[in-house]
Amino acid sequence: MIAPALCVGCRQRPIEEAWRPFCSERCKLQDLARWLDGVYRVPGAPASTDDRVPESNHDGPTHDE
Helix, strand or coil: CCCCCECCCCCCCECCHHHCCCCCHHHHHHHHHHHHCCCCCCCCCCCCCCCCCCCCCCCCCCCCC
C-alpha cells in the first residue's frame, strides 16, 4: 500500500484535499508568510527598485499620416 502524501508545510500530517498540498489552512498561511517575509526566493538577478517612469525624448505622441 502506498503511504499518503505528507503536508509540504509541516511534513507531519497527510494532505487534505481542501488545502492541497497542505494539511490545513494553518500550514497554508504559514507558507504564505514565509514567502512574504522573503524566506523563499526565486533565483536570478535582483529586481530593480526604481519605480520612476523613464522620461521620453518628445513632448507627446506623434502621428505620421
